[in-house]
Amino acid sequence: MKNSHSGTIMARALSAWLVCAIIPAWGKEYFDPRLLSIDGQSVTTDLSAFENSGHIPAGNYLVTLYVNQIAKGDYALDFKPDAQGKIIPMITPALLDELGVNTSALPTLRTLPRDAPLDDLASVIPDAFFSLDFPQLRLDLSIPQIALKPSAAGYSDPSLWDQGVPAMVLNYSLSGGRNWQSLGNGSPDSTQDNLFLSLRSGANWENWRLRSQYIYTYNKGHSSGQPGLRTHTSDFSNTYLQTDIQPWRAELAIGETSTGNDVFDSIAFKGVRLNSNDQMLPINQRGFAPMISGIANTNARVTITQNGNVIYQTYVAPGAFRINDLHQTGLGGDLLLTITEADGSVRTQTIASSSLPVMLRPYVSRFEITAGRYDGGVTLHSREAPFVLGTLIYGLPHNFTLYGGTLVADDYLSAAGGIGLSMGSLGALSADVTAARARLDDNEGLRTGNSYRVRYAKNVITTGTSIDLAAYRYSTRDYYSFADFNNAGYELTPGQLPWTLARQRSSFQARINQQLNAWGALYLSHSRYDYWGNDEVNTNIAAGYSTSFHGINYGLAYSVSRVQRQDNSWPETRQIALTLQAPLDLFTGRASLRNSRATYQISRRNDGELQQQVGLSGSDGQGRLSWNVSHNRSNQDEKASSSNLNLGYQGSNGAANLGYSYSDSYRSLNLNGNGAVVVHPQGMTLSQSTGDSIAVVSAPGAAGTSVMNGGVTTDSRGYAVVPYLSNYQSNAISLNPSTLPDDVDLTQSTVNVYPTKGAVVLANFATRIGLQALLTLTYQGQPLPFGTSVAVEPSNHGEADRGIVGDAGQVYMNGLPESGTLRARWGTAEDQQCEAHFDFSEQRPEDQKGPIRSQSTTCYRIDDERHLSLRSSLHEVSLP
Template sequence: MQKRTAHAIPLRLRPLSAVVMMLVSAGALGANPDSSPAPSSAEVEFNDLFLHQPGGSAVDFSRFNKGNIVLPGNYRAELYVNQAWLGRMEVRMGETAGKDSPVLPCFDEPLLIRIGADSNKLTPAATASLQDRDACVPLHAIIAGATASFDGGEQRLDVSVPQAALTRQARGYVDPRYWSDGVTAATLQYNGSAYQSRAEARTATQGYLGLNAGFNAGPWRFRHKGSLGVDQGNARYQSIQTSLQRSVVALRGQLVLGDAFTDGTVFDSVGFRGVQLASDDRMQPESQRGYAPSVHGIANSNARVQVRQNGNLIYETTVAAGPFEIDDLYPTGYGGDLEVVVTEADGSVRVSRVPYAAAVNALRPGVTRYGVTAGQYRNAGLHGRPAMFQATVQHGFTNMVTGYGGVVVAEGYLAAAAGAALNTAYGAFGADLTHAGTRLTTQPDRHGFSARISYSKLVEPTGTNVSVAAYRYSSNGYLSFADAMTLRELEQRGMQSAMRGIPRSQLQLTLNQRLPPGYGSLYLSGSVHGYWNRRGTDTQFQLGYNNSYKSLNYGVAASRQFSVSSGRWESRVMLNIGIPLGKGQHAPYAMTGIERDSSGAVNLQQSVTGSLGVDNAFSYGVNAGYAGGSGRHAASLAGNASYLSPVATLTATAGKGSNYSQVSAGISGGVVAYAGGVSFTPTMGETLAIVEAADAGGARLANGSGLRIDRWGHAVVPGLVPFSRNQIEIDPKGLPVNVELDSTLQQVAPTAGAVVAVRFATADRGRPAVIRTSRADGKSIPFGAEVQDAHGNNIGTVGQGSRIVARGLRADRGQLTVRWGKAAQDSCRLDYALPAAAQRATRIDVIEAQCH
């Protein structure tokens, strides 16, 4: 039987199916109305008077005399298993026993895996039946008590499976045997920008190029991350890290050779050069994984934002005036404060620190997390590379208790830590104690301890969420590993007195309060740092309130920070109001911000942002500002624009103030080279897929906004989740009408950093056409009559008004046969002639032809 696809079935056939089903349910067919309802597989006899056309002949409806009127073929369907949605997929409908048997969903091994069936509980007979690829095996023949039904009108496959026959795995679990290492490929991600500002007759020019290069071969990943900075013509390249790594499936871990960072769950995260074998939480199901941090801030102009961690520049970008959020930092460890440097267009610089401490270290029962690192300590601010060794372990004993500990051994340094995390009805507690000893040459050796206690709790009755509340106290002789290495190097250089800021106490708090519906939310965050050998305490906190009224969004925030250098407090109060300027898809959005600081200075910002294009590829923003108070008055005007092209992201900004001007331009994107060719992409991530679909140029991918297949049939899909199911889906809209995809959805489960090739088979199904026809005697052709080509292939159906929707016309000229019954006189032939085909036809031709 000829293979059909869902999109190859004429659209006119679905209303007919719906009408037939309505007539069946209303008892309008020729079956005995007094009889009990027949099962779906029972035969009925259609009363064609309900579809009788005046002057026309009757059409043969015998093919619909079965309860299940779905035709054999492939269909795109929504998959539901025990009422839970599992996504969209391709389902094959077939005749399970013979030509006259009912049409049922066919099940094979991939589909059983998709629904979560336990393969260990299948009978040998069921397993053997799955080996025949041509056979259509129904679900009830494989799993006792299981059922599967397909709704052609809703394009939905409902599967019911007894719980005992399903695998018992956490949500998001993927069997490691389906993890893919991908193909051999070279990758390059880049982010370049040039920034120039003029203030007080002085011109400053900076350039930045961030690179993340890689090469994949089997399970191995070579990675190099670096940045090139240019300041007033002086260029300096900084190598952030270079490593060779791979996944170790048997140990559920990641092996790293070269530069990387230690885990920050027990000790502070530090950089190293050497070898590391540590647990990879990404190998756990998605429901078992942790979190990633983000950075928030406010810019007063088109500003340059840099993020540093442990002395390394890990991120740089240009942001427009107003609030900004950076949520795409590469993971460099779970600890180590982030230093955020905001350089405004007028040359002013603001530096803030984002506390980045480990959360409560609770694990599920039976789960073990480990890490072993050996090599050299690496810090961009130090010249020495002392040898180091670190080992940590965490284990969940019960639902309530998790224990953890570790050791750090280095030249002149030894530290040991032990702690526990408790999950209780009163919240999650964590407590640990670290003892450290540091050997010095010109000073007495230091020995001390550091105690830490942390707490988190969601108070459901009040909606109060204490995300992190942590307090750490360190004795005078305690030094962290990083501080100890810094002090030892300063001592060797005769600068031991320059070591400032040995921690004494530290308090962190993050609190969110949900108010009753319609009243918005409150948040509070702050930190206090005290030191043994430095006067003053670093203190900063922020209190804010956010709410909305219809389309109006507004918020107010107050921040207060103590500056040790100036010895005084600095306070800020901010009010932000946002509202869309219209209701259309591309309606601009206006944001008004007012800020006042403790010196009496007032800053007013008004911005309008928006996007244009089918895929919102072009975005823009205009900002006007005014600064007054404290004896100064200044106005500014700035604009920014970005364009997401198929191969790169382009950005530009320009601004003019009372005593300065600023311009910048940037480009970012990625390149992937592999055996199938070279592909360019405007956005890129660590793990990605290359889609190959010949002759499908212009088709949209559902995995990203504006992501389309290029003219060579390639597309790069970034941001895949390692070790998890990732759906790659093509929207056939925009394809040439003669090109069809055998499937539009595939799933992949790549390992970390993999480049997987996902190939979608395409085929030239022939040209489609709408043919307006009638018989030679002027009578109309019966509705629902089948249309066949010269080879007997069914290529369409007669619809209303004797219109034929034909697909798969292989020649521009030919002869078709129309049949509406079994007798010889219940058919006619027509000759058709199509206009010359365009190179890339995107519309269906409409022609006229008479049927003789």
């Protein structure tokens, strides 16, 4: 029996061993908090929140939220344990709806309360999950695309749209120059001065926007022994009051502005306009201003006019230039580019500004209703005929769009109709016809004619081909546009080109870009106009090719434009130019020369003139300061060789450029400057030139902090202006924390704003101004336990005023006043907390180690009599 009992015990032991060997053991690492006690005293810290890797304590945290890697802004979210004890963010259906989730289409979300936190995100949205980067306070949500709203990529909730604050904005652009000419051969010396000032002003009140533009030009010529000829113009234009009507997805403008150009040619007028605003759509097609390119031989003045009004003027350095910051002005007609060289020669080029073919989604409409008086500016006077205009564009199924309209005035009537078609891989095409009937003051009765137009656009991604616009128009002999009708029989304003009043017979415009991958890129811009009643043909071509090889950039450009001669004729001139550009570090390997370049350009014109130019250019590491030095030489006249110097600066408060040219026959000095002044409820802030909508950054005390990509920094008060925002869309405004002053900290580094058209919105950043300190805390002669929570008393910033004790009782705190009180807790019992006082007011600067202060202080029990007497002797200190 004994042996049998012993065998039974052995069998059971063997079975238990086999079970333990077969079934995996479960357990977890455990750290005994008593090891952190002070000399065996029962002051251990509650470390349960830190037992698991990646575990965070429950609480409220300000996190930057991303949905499918797209930033959605900063949100203060509660983090609480779920049924399994895992700390998760409290995400509600209302928050998901704000982030673009199609909650109305998900059955599991429709039945839940809007503010009820979700315990399991994947149970209501299959395959959805979240991840938290706690050190960066970044919360990523991964949501399947099928669960998002159809337009979530560009959608913003209209309830978030911000009309902004009362404000005034003044954009200024100033350019001036002086030219000294000495032709010799007994010719008198002469001097020419010119000045151009453009002021674009605006005032905002609630949802109303008042806008106006002021243009001033001054020109003076003086010859030896002769009185100077002085001319100047001063004019206010484009003065209007505007507001948006959000339920109609429309805007109302009263004053001087222009009609749209989708159906009829754009018309400058004074009156009232009500039209659709596609910028309110989640996915929209914004208006555009064409990019303008050209070639300057010297430090040249570039002027752009539209409808006879100067809308842009600047000086450019010798060589190829591009203008891509042209302010959108309604696109009321083609643009005229005039290049005035330092030697006085003038070249012109017409830039087509027609819009793309009109295409809308099915059952989407776009409308315009305008009543006013014609206000064109190419003639000294005009009929200024009052008129009423209405247009409608409507999208149909199967990729069709219908559009049409009518214009009615005294002695003038016009009607237009057309169709647009999206042909998929073949591009988009539109065709329309406009019929007009006009009665002129020449006793020849009615003039009736038609104008036919075809437009085409195509973007082939696989081949890199982009046909931005190809348009052809033919008008019959008796067709008069509304501008022709108003200007007929009146004299051109001074400075207008002689063919301005000629009625077009046909026109062709094309803009094509071709990407060649590693072989570079090609571009072509071409326009051709002919006119009724004369044989004049106006042709403009700009074409080019650019590539790079072994770090050297190559460019070939060809242009055809009109050049003014001394006999006031404007013959065509053809010019071809080859440009080579190489960074200087390519030859020396020195990193300091990385932003410096050597340039060589050779150009030839059809009159046989050959010009060569060599130059050096560069900029500082931040791209704020730029410089350019060059020398030109011509084969036709040794005295025509010239040298040029240009300096430029781009800062947070504006930009400035200085240019100087010198030759044996002339000298030229010019200066450009532009920027803006913004007056808002919190003061006045200087800025770079601004766009339609802007944000005023408010970070009190954070002077010199970089905003966005570093192109803008805050001023001495902590304010800055972000100049270009997207209307009715989310704009993330961010500050770079690494550029903050030593005594300033942010509770958030990104703010999202949703401006309406023309709004000035505030981007408020909560700053904590105070000291950074490394405190060593002791309790009853020993360092405080590892993991002890330390908080400032009283707390002004919630979780931001807390720290956790590390080794040797040390805790890092920021945003501290010079003196104050800290409360430490390492458990829930009353004897597991204490208070300590700190005071840096008498610390000498030489005792500091960099921006971080250091101090050792003793922590006393809150009911300790010594502590109470010490506390009563200290004055109360609160955080700023």
